[in-house]
Amino acid sequence: MSKPALMHRMQEIAHVDINCFYASAERAFNPALEGKPLIVLSNNDGCAVTRSPEAKKLGIGLGEPWFKLAPRAKEWGLIALSSNYELYGDISSRVMELLARYSAWQEVYSIDEAFLGVKGQPGELLELGRTIKDACQRHVGVPVCVGIARTKTLAKLANKWAKHNPAFNGVCRWDSIPEGHREALMARLSVIEIWGVASRLTKRLNAMGIFSILDLVRADPVALRDKFSIVMMRTVLELQGTPCIPMEEERVGRDQLIFSRSFSTPITTAAQLRQVLSVYGQMASARLAKHDLQAKLLTAFAATSVYNPNDKSFPTVNVKLPMPTSDPVLLTKAAHALVLRIQEGVKYAKAGIMVTDLRPSGNQKPLQIFENRHEERGIGPLLEQVSKRYGRGSIGLGHAGIKGGPDWSMKRDMLSPRYTTNWDELPLVKAA
Numbered sequence: 001m002s003k004p005a006l007m008h009r010m011q012e013i014a015h016v017d018i019n020c021f022y023a024s025a026e027r028a029f030n031p032a033l034e035g036k037p038l039i040v041l042s043n044n045d046g047c048a049v050t051r052s053p054e055a056k057k058l059g060i061g062l063g064e065p066w067f068k069l070a071p072r073a074k075e076w077g078l079i080a081l082s083s084n085y086e087l088y089g090d091i092s093s094r095v096m097e098l099l100a101r102y103s104a105w106q107e108v109y110s111i112d113e114a115f116l117g118v119k120g121q122p123g124e125l126l127e128l129g130r131t132i133k134d135a136c137q138r139h140v141g142v143p144v145c146v147g148i149a150r151t152k153t154l155a156k157l158a159n160k161w162a163k164h165n166p167a168f169n170g171v172c173r174w175d176s177i178p179e180g181h182r183e184a185l186m187a188r189l190s191v192i193e194i195w196g197v198a199s200r201l202t203k204r205l206n207a208m209g210i211f212s213i214l215d216l217v218r219a220d221p222v223a224l225r226d227k228f229s230i231v232m233m234r235t236v237l238e239l240q241g242t243p244c245i246p247m248e249e250e251r252v253g254r255d256q257l258i259f260s261r262s263f264s265t266p267i268t269t270a271a272q273l274r275q276v277l278s279v280y281g282q283m284a285s286a287r288l289a290k291h292d293l294q295a296k297l298l299t300a301f302a303a304t305s306v307y308n309p310n311d312k313s314f315p316t317v318n319v320k321l322p323m324p325t326s327d328p329v330l331l332t333k334a335a336h337a338l339v340l341r342i343q344e345g346v347k348y349a350k351a352g353i354m355v356t357d358l359r360p361s362g363n364q365k366p367l368q369i370f371e372n373r374h375e376e377r378g379i380g381p382l383l384e385q386v387s388k389r390y391g392r393g394s395i396g397l398g399h400a401g402i403k404g405g406p407d408w409s410m411k412r413d414m415l416s417p418r419y420t421t422n423w424d425e426l427p428l429v430k431a432a
Contacts, residue, residue, distance in 0.1 A: 260352025
């Protein structure tokens, strides 16, 4: 390759985002949903967390309660589905594995988006973006948009432009757009549209006379660092084209793990709460074992609904574990300390556990007399292996042995099949 060609090969960042992810995942296996207003509901079929473009045109807002929408659903032709987390997790894994083929560097930012390190001449980068878009649609069945720029912040902005401007057909490289057009776009967009800038920060920037993204681009990054933080300075520099937020490898450890859900039916007895905590203790053990982590502190909590005018109870307990552990027996026993603090008869709408002070497994080998026989035998990983093979609820310790599922478990009355993760729900193709 000639020297001039080498000089024009640029190292940039591609931001890939799945459009209306939950709705797109449902449509990938049910083409009859295409073109129809579709929403996916939150836990316990509460409110809309994903809206298809057709649903947005009906004026349905993000977070709108299903009980308000249900009376007019038939009139609108609106289709509502429960959150199918098993399907979404698998579709996400397939997309991320596919994206990894197009770059040596990948940062999975969330369930539906990732950053890729890409290199090439301007035309090659645009063609790569189109290839990625087509591959996701063809091989996984979900639509994506691709934004390419010199920094993460600009790549996110390019992706937003690609998503909302049909002229780009889902792919936008920031530096391929004339400077005047880029500035016109940034002048129209509020600073709240920038990655990492929330409403409270927007109000503070507005008070300084910074309303649009272009206003922020033209601001002094050092002055904003002194007024806000180094994070704000990095955001401004990124908008100006200077990379300040590096690509991150997947984190090996975590700060904490939380297992908590609202109940479909409130629980009112110690026996019910003991069952809840047993299930969450087993889930925490499996997750810790999966990441080769152990916990030293467990917090258990329960709460009544904020909408319940009669019952007000928010018990919590912190338990220091005798040693760093991922043992389901120890975690469950520790969580059960909360049972002594609840009020019988009170309607609890939510409960959960949180494990903290996490550290890699094996860092602190106990003396032989203090070894935990359950952990040495790998009981936690064994439970997870059985659950993966035979399904959740197929095995459990003590009160967590709940084949068929308890009454308080999450309500998903409009759940679609788990097409890719359950043998009994695999899609069938009938030949004519």
